Amino acid sequence: MIKYLGSKRRLLDLIGDAVRRLAAGPTVLDLFSGTSRVGHALKGRGYRVVANDHNAFAHTLARCYVAADRDSVEGSARQLIDEFNRLPAAPGYFTDTFCVQSRFFQPKNGGRVDAVREAIAAKLLPPDLEAVMLVSLMEAADRVDSTTGVQMAYLKQWAKRSYNPLQLRLPAMLNAAANRRCQAHHLEALEAASTIEADCAYLDPPYNQHSYLGNYHIWESICRWDQPEVYGIACKRIDCKLNKSDYNSKPRSLPALTELISRLRTPNLIVSFSNEGFIDRSAMEHLLMQKGHLQTIELDHKRYVGAQIGIYNPKGHRTGIASHLRNKEYIYIVSVHPLNLAGLDQRQATPGDKSRLVA
Ligand SMILES: C[S@@+](CC[C@H](N)C(=O)[O-])C[C@H]1O[C@@H](n2cnc3c(N)ncnc32)[C@H](O)[C@@H]1O
Secondary structure, eight states, rough: OOOOOOOOGGGGGHHHHHHHHHSHHHHHHSOOOTTHHHHHHHTTOOOOEEEEEESHHHHHHHIIISSSHHHHHHHHHHHHHHHHHOOOOOOHHIIIIIIIISOOOOHEEEEEHHHHHHHHHTTTTTTHHHHHHHHHHHHHHHHOOOOSSSTTOOOOOOOOGGGGGOOOOOOOOOOOOOTTOOOOOOOOOOHHHHHHHHHHEEOOOOSSSOOHEEEEEEEHHHHHHHOOOOOTTTTEGGGGGTTOOOOGGGHHHHHHHHHHHHHHOOOEEEEEEETSSSHHHHHHHHHHTTTTTEEHHHHHHHHOOOOHHOOEESSSSSEEEOOOOOOOEEEEEEESSSSOTTTSSOOOOOTTTTEEEEE
């Protein structure tokens, strides 16, 4: 899967176990699905997952990893991957924007992205297969990028991996459990919360000012293939200036979450949030306690890779070091029924991480 800030890769077991303890039924709504790792893991545990994200690239990831079923697309996807891996480079918008005007990818790989993306468009594929091929292309590009994991800037010197040839692979799709076809939506979270019923909801909203559209604008442009006007050193899509999430705004984040929670049509709820976010723990607990019984799990872990590496200016010069290298992630678990989550905090942390359940 792609490198993604705030991905819950390390928390999948904990979230899966929490859902199992909470959910009286099979349907789980992942309202801010991002990479869809969480939805994918829950689908693997047999849940009927309904994923949602307002960015097109994240919706595409959910169409592939949550909505599409492996058996129905695998054969065709393998044939297309073989065909596309033999396509010669055909430099176009992508190469010019992300390899010449900026240096996110080596031109030889940019030309292959252009060729494969045009081929996907020309084939007019059925929706599930189209999503699988777009994810295969996104992941192939992610393996040869020259960034620290976000697309706000590229490295001054080419990353070692950027010299590798772009190579498409089959994404790790799953089959849904019997009669539990999963779905992917492309809605504002508030609309999804107001209209989709589920037995449990998982909420992992952005926690600070950094926009996911701005951080992953290249994936958005690959998926939408609308070849937009770009601006700045990072050649961001012009709509990054307009399409903002309330969760990226300090004054709007808590009111937005408050309204969202009030609209949710689920008896059980799990919320992930960082201690570095706009909503502090006491405000979050105050909000969630109005919805039902609450328990909070506190996880202490390493900050994202950028903080480990240091702070750089756009020219690639180191201008500072991060003030701290560890942070806390809170998992808030809420139910209309009394909770018994004893033991849930015992086994989920990766080495070096610490966790504790706080009633
Ligand atoms: C912290 S990430 C989710 C990470 C995800 N749980 C994972 O493991 O990959 C937050 C996601 O919320 C999405 N998002 C932000 N604001 C939104 C909104 N108002 N409605 C729907 N999705 C939103 C972003 O596109 C981003 O993918």
